[in-house]
Amino acid sequence: MSHDHDDHSGSARHHRGGRRTVRRFDDDEPRFLKRTRHATAPAFDTNADTDLPDVGDRWSSWDQAVRGPEPHPEWLVTELAATDTELGVLKTGKEADVHLVRRAVPETDRSCLLAAKRYRDPDHRLFHRDAGYLEGRRVRRSRENRAMAGRTAFGRQMIAGQWASAEFTALTRLWQVGQELGSVAVPYPVQLIGTELMLEFVGDPVGGEAAPRLAQLRPDPALLRRLWDQLVDALVVLARAGLAHGDLSPYNLLVQGERLVLIDLPQVVDVVANPGGPEFLARDVRVVAGWFAARGLPGDLVDPATLTGQLLREAGLR
Incomplete structure (x- = not known):
């Protein structure tokens, strides 16, 4: 998640003996949360088939998504028979929440953990500090540019989609340029649907504990x-x-x-x-x-x- 740029030293404050102190580099975002047993899976399409799997919260959305760069990693489950199960929240922040999802093929040993990063919809908190970042990211239609500049509900949805798309595009590019420019360690971008970006989970693939920051x-x-x-x-x-x-x-x-x-x-x-x-x-x-x-x-x-x-x-x- 992003942080306030005018003070990267952070703003978390602690009281010691009645005195208020500020620790450098403290995170000003909410802390990582414990995983929960049950979570509500997002509805990607309210008009979609309501058939639900016997195991898991929903069918895999792999066939509906913009997919990550090829060749796909061997660990990634791409079978259309796979299901996605919500395991809880990994992190919450001002622009997006990150959820832990297990994608598995029922009655087999094929499974993987994914980090589902879900950017906020227009009814939630508006993205902050976006103006400088959006320079050079103009869309072709003037109506869309006006909506984004005016921060209408439609414009905010456009902005949220741009954030998700920009991250997916950047991660894809960094995976693709590895041989030419040198490798850089970033999570593999699994797929993109609207304002949800699914990523490689960086952490313990068995226990589901995220790698420390x-x-x-x-x-x-x-x-x-x-x-x-x-x-x-x-x-x-x-x-x-x-x-x-x-x-x-x-x-x-x-x-x-x-x-x-x-x-x-x-x-x-x-x-x-x-x-x-x-x-x-x-x-x-x-x-x-x-x-x-x-x-x-x-x-x-x-x-x-x-x-x-x-x-x-x-x-x-x-």
């Missing part, structure tokens, strides 16, 4: 350096693809074992088409470099100006 960890010096090197490599790949994460912080970096995984890319920025692209990129670097420096990496290694200059060159802007 970087902000939750206190890595030893050796692991800290390896994670920094992985982050720099990932940012270089994004820059070569002409992209900046746009909202990078220790809260949207997962650590699976010792592998750093970038998540939450709905606000991905085209650093060339977006007039503010270079500043989005520079801010990403400042935030993450500050976290690594605060954890003990030498200042010359995590110098924001040096890394920003390198990334702008990779993007062809210098």
